[in-house]
Amino acid sequence: MAVIAPNSEIYLIKCPIELDNLNQLSFASSTAQHNYFNGLPKLSLTNATFQRKDGTIRWPGSMESIIEYNYCMYRNKNHGNKWFYAFIDDIRYENDNMSYIKISTDVWQTWQFDLTFKASYVEREHTNDDTVGANTLPEGLDTGEYVCNGIQEESYAKCELYPESTVPVEGAVMICIQLTSLKYTINGTDFQPSNPPTYNIVNGVPQGCYVVGIPYSQTALGLVYTLIGAYDASGKSEAIISMFLCPRGVTSWTKLTGTGIWNGNSYYKPDDSNSIHGFDLFNVNRNTTINGYTPKNNKLFVGPYNYFYITNNAGTDIEFYYEDFLNTSQAQFSMSGCLEQGGSVKCYPTNSKKTSAGSGGSFVTKGYAEGIMGAQLPQLSWTSDYYLNWEAKNGKNVAIQTGLQAAGMALGVLNPLSTQAATHATNVDTAVERGYFPQEMQMSVNAGGPLGSVLNFASSVATTQNQIRNAKLVPPQAKGNTVGGNIQFSADKCCFTIYKMSVREEYARCIDNYFSMFGYKTNRMKIPNITGRSNWNYVKTVGCNIVADIPQGDLQAIKAMFNNGVTIWHNASTYLDYSQNNNII
Numbered sequence: 093m094a095v096i097a098p099n100s101e102i103y104l105i106k107c108p109i110e111l112d113n114l115n116q117l118s119f120a121s122s123t124a125q126h127n128y129f130n131g132l133p134k135l136s137l138t139n140a141t142f143q144r145k146d147g148t149i150r151w152p153g154s155m156e157s158i159i160e161y162n163y164c165m166y167r168n169k170n171h172g173n174k175w176f177y178a179f180i181d182d183i184r185y186e187n188d189n190m191s192y193i194k195i196s197t198d199v200w201q202t203w204q205f206d207l208t209f210k211a212s213y214v215e216r217e218h219t220n221d222d223t224v225g226a227n228t229l230p231e232g233l234d235t236g237e238y239v240c241n242g243i244q245e246e247s248y249a250k251c252e253l254y255p256e257s258t259v260p261v262e263g264a265v266m267i268c269i270q271l272t273s274l275k276y277t278i279n280g281t282d283f284q285p286s287n288p289p290t291y292n293i294v295n296g297v298p299q300g301c302y303v304v305g306i307p308y309s310q311t312a313l314g315l316v317y318t319l320i321g322a323y324d325a326s327g328k329s330e331a332i333i334s335m336f337l338c339p340r341g342v343t344s345w346t347k348l349t350g351t352g353i354w355n356g357n358s359y360y361k362p363d364d365s366n367s368i369h370g371f372d373l374f375n376v377n378r379n380t381t382i383n384g385y386t387p388k389n390n391k392l393f394v395g396p397y398n399y400f401y402i403t404n405n406a407g408t409d410i411e412f413y414y415e416d417f418l419n420t421s422q423a424q425f426s427m428s429g430c431l432e433q434g435g436s437v438k439c440y441p442t443n444s445k446k447t448s449a450g451s452g453g454s455f456v457t458k459g460y461a462e463g464i465m466g467a468q469l470p471q472l473s474w475t476s477d478y479y480l481n482w483e484a485k486n487g488k489n490v491a492i493q494t495g496l497q498a499a500g501m502a503l504g505v506l507n508p509l510s511t512q513a514a515t516h517a518t519n520v521d522t523a524v525e526r527g528y529f530p531q532e533m534q535m536s537v538n539a540g541g542p543l544g545s546v547l548n549f550a551s552s553v554a555t556t557q558n559q560i561r562n563a564k565l566v567p568p569q570a571k572g573n574t575v576g577g578n579i580q581f582s583a584d585k586c587c588f589t590i591y592k593m594s595v596r597e598e599y600a601r602c603i604d605n606y607f608s609m610f611g612y613k614t615n616r617m618k619i620p621n622i623t624g625r626s627n628w629n630y631v632k633t634v635g636c637n638i639v640a641d642i643p644q645g646d647l648q649a650i651k652a653m654f655n656n657g658v659t660i661w662h663n664a665s666t667y668l669d670y671s672q673n674n675n676i677i
Contacts, residue, residue, distance in 0.1 A: 100140040100168045102149060104180070106133040107163035108667050109198065111179045113653045115668060116200045118622065118660045125201065126175060128664055129165050142168050145176060149193040155185045164195055177201035199646040200653065207650065210637035211617050216657070217631045218611035220624040220676055224378075224393045225415030229613040233606065235396055236599045239383055242592040246374045248339045248427055248437050249469055249586035252308075259307045262341055262372050265469065266305035266359070267312055268431070269319065270334040274302050274360075276326035276352070283322070283352030285360070294361055295343070295368065295430040301333060303361045303431060305345055308337065315356055320474055322353050335472040337581065339437060341371030342429035361431055368428045373442070376400055376423040376590050378414045382600040388674070389607035393420075397603060398594045402439060405585040406467035418443040427588070429466075437466035439588045466588065467580045608670060609659075622660055627672045632657035 107129065109117060119125035135158065143149060143166045151158060167175045178195040186192050219227055250263040275284040292299045306315045316335075323329050345359035382392050392398060395413035400423070403409035417423045429437040440463030441447075447459045580586055595603065611630045620631045636654040640647055666672045 096170055098139045098141045099170045100143050100166060102137040102140050102143060102166040103130070103164060104135040104137075104151070104158055104161040104193075105129060105163040105165060106161055108664075109163065109179075109201070111181070111196070113200065113656075113658060115659045115661060116653075117664055117667065118204065118662050122175075122205055125204075126165075129163075129177065129201075135161065140166075142170070143176075146178075146196055149195060150186075151191045151193050152189060153191060154188055155183050155191045158191060158193070159183055163198075164193070175202075197646060199649045203640060203642045203646060203650065206640050206642055208639040209619050209622065210639060211619055212637045212654075213634040214614045214616065214618050214620050215632045215634055216611050217614050217621045218625050218629045218674070219614070220621055222390045222676060224390045224420040227391050227612045228394050228413075228415055229615055230396075231391075231603075231613050233603055234599070235595045235603075237596065238593045239596050240591050241379050241381075241383055241594050244374075244376065244590040244592070245587045246372065246425075246427070246439070246590070247584075247587035248341070248372065248429070248466055249337065249435060249581065251581050251584045251586070253310050253312070254308075255310055259309050259340070264340045265308045265337045265435075266340045266345070267308055267316055267472065268336050268338045269304045269306070269316070269332060270301045271304060271323075272301055272331045272333060273328065274304075274354075276323050276328050276331075278322065278325045278352075283350070283354065285348045285350035285354040287346070287349055289360060295432075304348070305338075305340075305359045305361065307340070307357060307359075309357075311357065315353075315358060316474070318356070319353050319358070332474070334433060335474050336433045336435070337469040337472065338431055338433075338435040339371070339429055339469070339586075341427075342369050342435065342437065343431050344369075368430065370426045370428045372427040374425055374427075376412075376425065376592075378421045378423075379592055379594070382594045383597040385597045385600045385604070387600060387604040389604055389612075391607055391612055392595075392600055392604055397600065400590055400592045402464055403589050403591070404439075404464055404467050405587065405589055406580060408464060410462070410464045412441070416445050417441065418445055425588075427466075428460075433471055434468035435466070435586075438463045439466065440464075464588070467586060469586060470581050605670075608674065610657075620654065623662065624676060625662070625674045626677050627663055627666050627669075627674045628659050628661045630657065630659045 109115070117128075119128065137151065141150075149164070149166075162180050163178070164180055165175055165177050167173065177198040179198055180193055181196050182194040184192040184194070221227075247263040249265045252264075254260070254264065274288050275282060277283070289302070292302060294303060304319070306312050306319075320329075320332065323331055343361055345361065348354045348358045348360050378393060379398070380386070382398055387393070394415040395411075399411055399413050401409050401411045402425075412423060414420050414423060423441060424443040425439055426442050427437060427439050429435065438460070440461075441459035444459040444462055447461055594600065609630065610632075620633055620636070621629055622631065623629060631654055633654045636651040638647065638651055638654075640650075661667045
């Protein structure tokens with residue numbers, strides 16, 4: 093019977109790896125692996141008898157002399173050249189010169205170069221793509237109270253009186269006056285613009301009224317009262333049916349030219365079949381820190397850890413996540429509006445991943461459905477001079493009436509039998525028959541007799557003067573609305589306000605550390621990322637799939653290690669050092 097000489101090598105090692113398999117080391121090759129473990133503090137035993145896997149090592153020495161060693165590596169050279177790696181589970185005293193060491197195989201170090209990973213359900217891992225927006229699955233982490241990291245205001249109507257020559261397009265407003273007619277008449281002279289619109293179409297909607305705009309400038313109020321006064325003097329105060337503020341940029345304006353008030357700084361809304369006008373663009377840039385903290389993991393730059401919301405300052409707001417935009421560092425928005433009472437304005441994204449159709453897309457496909465309406469602008473009040481308007485309507489009648497009353501009195505006091513008186517009487521009768529005289533004049537003429545004529549004349553004049561006095565006593569007539577949107581405009585809050593929100597610095601630091609240690613929620617079928625980071629990769633699977641020609645017990649132990657979650661460290665010199673950079677390589 094042949095005798096096999098003992099030829100096994102056993103090394104007891106001081107190693108940082110622990111039995112729980114929560115952290116492990118990876119190596120580029122088996123040679124690099126062997127060199128690392130062989131270079132650690134160790135005790136060696138050569139020419140040992142065959143060492144059984146997961147067995148007991150009979151070590152020639154006292155327990156106290158080897159108790160500081162927690163790991164071992166061995167190979168049975170008579171049966172192969174493979175090195176086995178094992179944890180020292182226990183050391184038992186046998187006698188002063190002999191100790192029994194119980195070992196269990198480190199299945200990862202022993203078989204890591206024999207494994208083929210297949211697609212598995214990966215619950216968490218360190219991703220190899222950490223661009224902002226690439227990882228958005230909810231983590232279920234506590235975010236605490238949110239804080240504001242910056243405020244941005246985009247105005248569509250500023251409460252500011254500019255000099256007439258410097259009124260801007262963006263943010264400025266027009267005092268809009270709706271008129272049923274652009275023509276007025278004073279003292280028999282017609283005034284009208286020389287370039288009125290052919291049709292009256294506003295934002296694609298046919299209108300029965302004209303809209304005249306006066307820039308909200310330092311001279312605006314004077315022009316407004318001049319226009320109102322002109323229509324009062326023409327007896328057409330009712331032609332003015334409304335007055336309101338509207339953002340100047342919601343449409344183009346054409347300067348009115350003509351006579352009277354139309355040769356000033358007033359404008360009309362040109363015919364326009366376009367339904368909506370975009371008049372302002374702005375960007376919301378993502379902050380580079382989270383409440384002053386610069387994270388290592390870019391998932392902190394997405395919601396719910398970092399986001400912004402837009403409010404119309406009138407009770408409505410909407411949240412946006414940067415990752416929902418084509419450019420995750422810059423959200424782009426536009427403001428559009430229609431010319432109407434209250435100034436209909438809407439703010440909407442133009443590079444949204446949800447609804448953007450890219451260049452040339454329609455309002456809907458560019459994010460119009462995600463927009464927020466602006467607050468209403470004031471509807472204005474104005475006063476109309478009742479007497480001026482009444483006089484313009486009735487002034488000629490009053491003059492004719494008074495003159496005819498005087499003629500009637502003169503006819504009455506002259507000899508009614510004289511030829512001249514008879515001629516006048518005939519003329520007056522003819523005028524009465526033809527309806528030229530008002531009712532009061534007819535009564536005066538037909539009363540008969542000089543005394544009756546005098547009395548009727550006095551009565552008619554008193555009646556006419558009473559009408560004039562009553563007209564003068566009627567105060568200027570207030571019209572329109574004096575309350576709508578006033579507080580918003582007066583507070584200079586006719587704007588969309590953007591609040592950049594994030595978790596507090598304390599929470600950001602805690603969440604960032606969590607991501608650094610355990611990666612991101614993955615929740616999909618894929619081959620686990622065992623490598624890809626400069627220092628460590630965490631992987632947790634559900635039902636890990638690995639193929640290997642190794643003992644099944646060891647294979648199941650490796651699968652269990654990944655199902656429980658394990659951090660694979662790539663550099664032994666930085667093992668368990670989370671302060672190291674862990675960039676994607």
